Amino acid sequence: MKKGDWIWLAAVLGAAAVLFAIYMAYQGRGSAAVAVVTVDGEEFGVYPLDQDAQIWINGTNELVIRGHEADMVSADCPDQVCVNQKPASRNGETIVCLPNKVVVEIRGGQEAEVDQVAN
């Protein structure tokens, strides 16, 4: 290994560590909650809740992120259960579309509180 090799190795690992620390800091602040979308067990994408977005999931489900909430606004599934679920915003909350095998899970950010159970 030459000197350049070591410098590169150290630089990359350092950058990864710094980025990781930044992400962790964000998560700790609770503002970096993300909606993790999986289709049939495979991760489809990760979307931050603090950024409004409209996501077409495989052309079957339409997820909208608005006002720090993720909401399934339309789907081509027969039962429409996912569309009728309330918007998810807190850690651990999920929106599930069984027919299309789509799962939206919120990770990071504020913990879901007791009132959710009460509802």
Added chain:
Amino acid sequence: MGEVQERRPEPEEGQGQGRGRGQEEAPGGGNGGRFHPAYFGMYLALALILSYVETLIPFYVGIPGVKLGLTNLVIVLMLYDRGASQALVLSCARVLLAGFLFGNLSSILYSMAGGVLSLLCMAGARRTGKFSVYGVSMVGGVTHNIGQILVAMAVVESVGIAFYLPVLLVSGVVTGALIGVAAAEVRKRLPRA
């Protein structure tokens, strides 16, 4: 681990290593060796086999289309043996063929971005003379993943994917190092064709 000889002293060509085959360096020298279609074809075949092997290895970091980059081994060997331009052609041909065989249009897009970016960076790193094969290969592994994540961010239109960057940086440097070791070992044993 021994230092790998990576400068290619011209006189060494003349010694011929008793391999029998006459070897002419490309006129003008500099950027790589002559183009031998059969040799190139063999490398391409190797790269395609590795592409196939790669489809068999589960490596899922959450971004659809992101691959391990095993084929970088063949690209690194080609880069050292024949120079940047032939390695670039090999890389592009590999991406297109593997895409049609095992993938789809979006996987071609990902691989092309990763492949071209990593090749350019590896060629640049090699040219500085400050890196050994290991370093050049680590540069390739990391930039390969960066290229892919950039495309992923454009395709999914989400910056949130950058979330995976630390994982991809580390995995890139690790696969790069492994491939560098493999490339160095192969180069020790491979007579220069």
